Amino acid sequence: MRKETFRRAMKTVQERYDTAQAEAEKRRFEISCKIPEIDTLISALTRTCTSITRAVFSKEENAKHAIERLMQENLSAQQRIKQLLTTNGYPEDYLLPRYTCSRCGDTGYVDGIQCTCLKELMIQYEIESFNAQNQISAVSFSQFDLSYYNGDAHAQMERVFSFCKQYAAQFSQDSVSILMQGGVGLGKTHLSLSIASALMEKGHSVLYLSAPDLFRKLQNEYYGKADAKIDTMDLIRAADLVIIDDLGAELENQFNSMAFYNIVNLRQNIMHPMIINTNLSFKEIEQRYSQRMMSRLLSYRCLKFAGTDIRQIKMRLQYGLSS
Ligand SMILES: [Zn+2]
Structure with a gap:
């Protein structure tokens, strides 16, 4: 996890805190106009708090009694404020700041340990920065051109294309997982990125990872090369949709095979x-990642991509060669 992500998350937490305080201040002003007695009580409260602090630090004999008396005054003033608020039709906690996170009061920490709200923000921002690097939002369904596919391949790809569009339109956490299969340059990356950008537009968190990058990252984290409090598995757990592109392009070894199994299992x-x-x-999947792995993938909806490598067709067209 990058330092920048931590700073950004802390900034959001701080902004939440400031907003909660400012809004509480506004409500206090409103109440001091409508119920002046509360204003008097709050001023008195502030004074007793100062007196308590002073008494705590004094070495006087009767300090203990003084503190008890002040605490009692404090308590009854608080109760009187609550009472006045409710009789005037306000909730009794109307003057208290309303924090986004009640666990940490929008400070980001509970007993010196990072609060879950801070961790959630860091995960969200880390996923966003991943996606910004991959420029997902630049890819869309409207750029997908079926005219590159002929005959049977065209009919097949028409079905695949409309399935993907429908998938994006009706996406939920319960949506089926998809295995896109087919040769190089048939549009697998394009259509999965189109799904990703359509979902991101609707506010879903999507994590897109190319297999070689993903497994390199996991290996670095596993062997401690990355100083990560939040690791890639946390992001994989948190995202609404995870896309792994080009499975099989990573190095073939036991670590990667196990890591892939763990990811599929986790999701x-x-x-x-x-x-x-x-x-x-x-x-090939079975040979490479074990039968156990293969049986997990059987629950996936399999989309077979057909046709001729579009990158080659485009290149031929560009250089005026016949196909
Ligand atoms: Zn919190």
Whole structure:
């Protein structure tokens, strides 16, 4: 996790705190105009608090009694304020700041430990910065061109395309996971990124990772090369949709195979969907990642991509070659 993410999350927490305080101040002003007695009581409260502090630090014999008496005064003033508020039709906590997070009072820490609200913000911002690097929002369904596909491939891709559009339109946490299968340059990345950008527009958090990057990151975290309080698995757990692009392009080793199994398992356990793109056939997946892995993927909706490598067609067209 980058320092920048932590700073940004802390800034948001601080802004929440400031807003809660400013709004409480506004309510206090409103009440002091409408119920002047409360204003008097609050001023008295401030004075008793100062007196309590002074008594605590004094070495006088009767300090203990003085503190008790002041605390009692304090308590009855608070009760009187609550009473006045309710009889005037306000909730009794009307003057207290309303924090976004009641656990930490928008300070980000509870007993010196990072609060869950701070951690959630860091995860959200980390996912956002991932996506900004990948420029997901630049890709959309409208740029997908079916005219590059001919014959049977065209009919097949028409079905795939409309499935993907519908998937994005009706997406929820219960949506099915997808396995996009097919050769290089058939539009798997394009359509999965289009789903991602459509969902992000609707406010969903989407984590897009290319397999080689993902496994490199996991390995660095596992062997302690990254100073991460929040690691990639936290992001994978938190995102509404996780997309792993180009599965099979990563190095083939036991670590990666286990890591992939853990990811699929994690998403299945929390019942959140995932999209996996791969050039590998079922047989190759089984050989590479074990049968156990393959049986997990059987619950995925499999989309077969057909056609001829679009990048090659485009290149041929660009250089005036016939296809
Ligand atoms: Zn908190």
